[in-house]
Amino acid sequence: MTQTQKILVAGATGTVGRQVVAELLARGHEVRALTRDAAKADLPAGVEIAEGDLTAPDSLVPALEGITGLHLITFGGAAFAPLETGPRVLDLAHAAGVRRITVLHGGGPTPLEDAVRADDRVSWTVLMPVEFMANALEWADGIVAAGEVREPFVDRLSAMVHEADIGAVAAVALTEEGHGGQEYVITGPEVLTVGDKVKTIAAAAGREITLVELTEEEAVAKWRAAYLPEDVIGFLLEVYGNTPEAGRTVAGTVEKVTGRPARTFAQWAAEHADVFRERS
Template sequence: MPLRTVVVRKGFYGPLMTQTQKILVTGATGTVGRQVVAELLARGHAVRALTRDVSRAAFPAGVEAVQGDLADPGTLVPALEGVTGLHLITFGGAFFAPLETGPRLLELARAAGVRRVTVLHGGGPSPLEDAVRADDGVDWTVLKPVEFMSNALEWAPGIVASDEVREPFVSRLSAMVHEGDIGAVAAVALTEEGHGGREYVLTGPELLTVGDKVAAISAARGRETALVELTEEEAVAQWRAAGQPEDVIAFLIEVYGNTPEAGRTVVGTVEQVTGRPARTFSQWAAEHADAFTAPAASAAE
């Protein structure tokens, strides 16, 4: 199905609630997948969550856990039975390798009666996303979120231990998005008409510096958090000490030192698709305040 460029207006899409549908969510234990599952449940839909090991997965009540592996499409045949929507990720396996199985997965999905497919963009070209975009047998939607708000959880150990965040390029701007809003957009695209052949860039409602994020976390935890600006050399040393691979370090230097325009431009897609405003980082910080707070000392101490 060819990509369509459209002007989206608030209220353009259908009602919030739709007839109950059964949706298969892959990557269901991941940061975004968990949110897709939660949003579908909240909207009253039946959710099937794919995992490579059912015995180790924990999902909310009402979710049907099914075993399968995107790298082995045949294992999804039982999971696709009776499904109308399919949420896909672009990597799989223990080493998160790019999936080459897109054409076969889509063939099986069409045969099972799947009508709508969402795919979470992985940050660059991928064979699976290419296969989805080329398929004219389903209504597909590509989700392209910018930086996740949950990335701030990487600061939690330093904040808990020493009340500080140590970062380079502290004036960089980010339109970071709440992972729950990614899940909400996915849920709408999987269950409502009007989203086929579209690519949705997803951001939060505001541009934030590193200092803005630290201030929001300080307010949420009720305790001041210091921001220590690192030079590029100091940051590289810190990342190496933490065990980051050299290619990841190079990526961080590039994206933090020269953030792409899309990552620092606010767009209104979340509200346009879901009918509700995108959540702020202050809201996210309040939801996760416990992660940035040291456990209370026991009475015996």
């Protein structure tokens, strides 16, 4: 039985952060959630809320008191810019007695992750999830309004991961020995096309959904209409049109670290089926 520990979770209101919080609670640990606005946190009962900002490291001093593990993100502030404050955050964490750190990979090299990797004072683990299953929520409005999904590159492959499994891997790394210095690629248990995902959602929601394949030009027009920045559009064209091998290859990380199989997309779709049903 793992001894109860107290973990500080940065980004606790985000897609992954909420799952880290939930998994730590389920495992019987104490959780302190770091947020820039406590009034908007909306976290489960039993979670201690601490206001602080990774862009202003000294604001973390009270939040770090009594903490044994720290979950970090690599972007911060209202604009979600890459954090440059890693060295100071790590100094404060070390001074507070933090023993383990997880950092959520931001899709490429970032100053904070670089600082974590270079730190030999704590046991650190880098979490590198592939595409989130939660990304499928972007299809909800089109499915509800028109019964269709409009996407380019429909044959692209993805080993997409349930966000709860990212939280589970993080929770283990933050509270148990044996994960220091590790870079964990986190995937789901299967490789799916866009068509596979649409069929799975249709089955879960009990409705027909048509998949409409867009050309690259049509996809770019769609994303621009949604006011996506040009660098984001370029990134989407690259990862969808030429998905990296890691993003389309099943890794056994979830089962290796947590001792249970990774959750399937069918499970995720069943959990979110109501989002894709017609609304009265």
